[in-house]
Amino acid sequence: MLLQQFINGLTLGSVYALIALGYTMVYGILELINFAHGEIYMLGAYLGIIILGFLTAIGLTAYSLPLSIFIMLALTVLFCSSYGFTIEKIAYKPLRNAQRLSPLISAIGVSIFLQNYVMLTQGATDKVFPQVFGSAGFELFSTRITYLQAAIITTSGVMMAMLHVFVMKTKTGKAMRSVAQDKLMASLVGIDIDRVISITFILGSGLAAVAGIMVAMYYGLVNYSIGYSAGIKAFTAAVLGGIGSIPGAMLGGIVLGILESFGSSYISSEYKDAYAFIMLILILLVKPEGLLGKRGEEKI
Amino acid sequence: MLRLENIHTYYGPAEALKGISLEINKGEIVSLIGSNGAGKSTCLMTISGILKPSEGRITLRGAGISGLPPHEIVRSGISQAPEGRRIFPRLTVFENLEMGGFLGRGNFGEILERVYGIFPVLKERTSQMAGTLSGGEQQMLAIGRSLMSAPDILLLDEPSLGLAPIMVSKIFRTIHEINAGGVTVLLVEQNAKAALRLSHRGYVIENGAITLQGSSEDLLNNEKVRTAYLGE
Numbered sequence: 213m214l215l216q217q218f219i220n221g222l223t224l225g226s227v228y229a230l231i232a233l234g235y236t237m238v239y240g241i242l243e244l245i246n247f248a249h250g251e252i253y254m255l256g257a258y259l260g261i262i263i264l265g266f267l268t269a270i271g272l273t274a275y276s277l278p279l280s281i282f283i284m285l286a287l288t289v290l291f292c293s294s295y296g297f298t299i300e301k302i303a304y305k306p307l308r309n310a311q312r313l314s315p316l317i318s319a320i321g322v323s324i325f326l327q328n329y330v331m332l333t334q335g336a337t338d339k340v341f342p343q344v345f346g347s348a349g350f351e352l353f354s355t356r357i358t359y360l361q362a363a364i365i366t367t368s369g370v371m372m373a374m375l376h377v378f379v380m381k382t383k384t385g386k387a388m389r390s391v392a393q394d395k396l397m398a399s400l401v402g403i404d405i406d407r408v409i410s411i412t413f414i415l416g417s418g419l420a421a422v423a424g425i426m427v428a429m430y431y432g433l434v435n436y437s438i439g440y441s442a443g444i445k446a447f448t449a450a451v452l453g454g455i456g457s458i459p460g461a462m463l464g465g466i467v468l469g470i471l472e473s474f475g476s477s478y479i480s481s482e483y484k485d486a487y488a489f490i491m492l493i494l495i496l497l498v499k500p501e502g503l504l505g506k507r508g509e510e511k512i
Numbered sequence: 513m514l515r516l517e518n519i520h521t522y523y524g525p526a527e528a529l530k531g532i533s534l535e536i537n538k539g540e541i542v543s544l545i546g547s548n549g550a551g552k553s554t555c556l557m558t559i560s561g562i563l564k565p566s567e568g569r570i571t572l573r574g575a576g577i578s579g580l581p582p583h584e585i586v587r588s589g590i591s592q593a594p595e596g597r598r599i600f601p602r603l604t605v606f607e608n609l610e611m612g613g614f615l616g617r618g619n620f621g622e623i624l625e626r627v628y629g630i631f632p633v634l635k636e637r638t639s640q641m642a643g644t645l646s647g648g649e650q651q652m653l654a655i656g657r658s659l660m661s662a663p664d665i666l667l668l669d670e671p672s673l674g675l676a677p678i679m680v681s682k683i684f685r686t687i688h689e690i691n692a693g694g695v696t697v698l699l700v701e702q703n704a705k706a707a708l709r710l711s712h713r714g715y716v717i718e719n720g721a722i723t724l725q726g727s728s729e730d731l732l733n734n735e736k737v738r739t740a741y742l743g744e
Binding site: 383386387389390393394396397398399400401402403404 | 612614
């Protein structure tokens with residue numbers, strides 16, 4: 213039972229972590245809470261359904277399911293990254309030198325726009341995500357793990373490891389860290405700040421897209437408003453880990469997922485969504501810089 | 513080589529540069545001296561493309577560069593080590609240098625060896641976080657990093673600020689060495705005496721305008737410079 217809840221929590225938490233990374237990377241670079249980030253996740257879920265539906269219609273899923281899932285993931289990431297890239301150019305870049313509140317309001321505007329755009333084009337009712345994995349699974353230490361759970365945990369783990377290597381080892385990753393530490397100096401060494409910001413949005417949106425697909429597969433239902441609660445939880449995870457910190461977002465996501473899972477089973481599942489907010493309030497009261505965050509930075 | 517013609521730059525609502533004209537020839541060390549707030553840093557930031565001049569022209573080897581984004585200015589061969597060092601504290605010494613060479617001008621390995629040759633302490637501390645270096649070491653890193661883009665012109669803003677006297681003379685010797693290696697230097701300094709002794713020519717900036725210019729020797733002997741900037 214304990215281990216079972218742990219696995220359930222880890223599944224959920226690794227998805228929160230993927231979304232939280234997008235918040236924390238954008239905050240690290242622009243000191244902007246990108247409230248539209250949850251909607252990218254929601255778009256990912258919808259695009260997954262649409263693309264998988266199309267692949268089924270042309271008979272590819274019947275031919276090869278793994279290939280179809282790969283194509284779905286790749287195309288969804290591509291679309292969502294384009295959305296992220298475009299949103300930054302349209303809604304945030306023109307406000308780069310405006311006062312702090314302006315891009316924040318713009319982000320909320322983008323979020324409302326995207327929700328309504330999906331509601332109008334896809335309808336207000338729940339959409340069903342095809343259960344391609346079924347409920348098959350395996351037993352480990354008398355705990356049942358579905359293949360889907362295993363796939364979610366593995367995919368998230370691999371993506372986080374890849375992101376970590378990218379940020380720590382590649383030249384572009386180091387440029388991202390430089391921009392986060394000192395934008396003016398980064399310009400003076402010849403880093404194109406606009407390009408780094410675009411890459412940040414592309415990466416964050418790609419991770420959110422994968423998270424969207426995985427959650428849609430996990431719960432089986434998708435709605436135009438799912439980005440809101442997932443977004444706020446991932447934001448909580450980012451704050452919990454210390455906003456701006458990449459390892460912090462990973463840790464925060466997983467801690468939050470496990471907390472939610474244990475809270476639901478040992479206290480009450482009625483309060484499932486409340487645990488995240490209780491956590492957010494506690495963190496802001498007790499340790500506002502987060503678990504791995506740096507002290508003394510201004511927070512919104 | 514680098515020429516500023518009638519440059520006006522606003523810093524917020526205030527006109528920080530009111531028609532600056534100056535010229536730097538290949539191989540020179542030119543110092544720009546003046547008191548706090550006279551517009552020295554604004555001048556360097558305008559050359560580097562961080563601030564856009566509202567009027568006037570900046571040319572490098574005859575080609576206009578005003579209005580280019582900062583990374584294009586670096587690409588064209590002008591590098592700046594700004595005031596306050598501004599090393600990336602949570603990057604290692606090596607990563608800081610790597611970022612200095614971000615645009616890949618010149619051979620990275622060769623330039624790195626040259627910088628390590630000038631500042632051997634950086635080689636010893638190569639994998640240390642830059643934020644843990646002492647002030648003097650951070651200044652060496654800042655200058656070393658600005659050399660990593662193999663600049664033709666190096667802009668140095670207050671390299672001696674906040675350093676112990678022994679470190680100050682070391683930094684000035686190093687600037688001389690860098691210049692001897694073929695890099696043209698524009699040096700902004702409050703330490704006017706040391707700057708003028710090191711440089712070939714100098715400009716005095718007051719309230720955003722050039723009020724005096726000439727060979728460093730003439731400026732060192734100028735009555736006005738002596739009372740206002742050399743404290744004599």
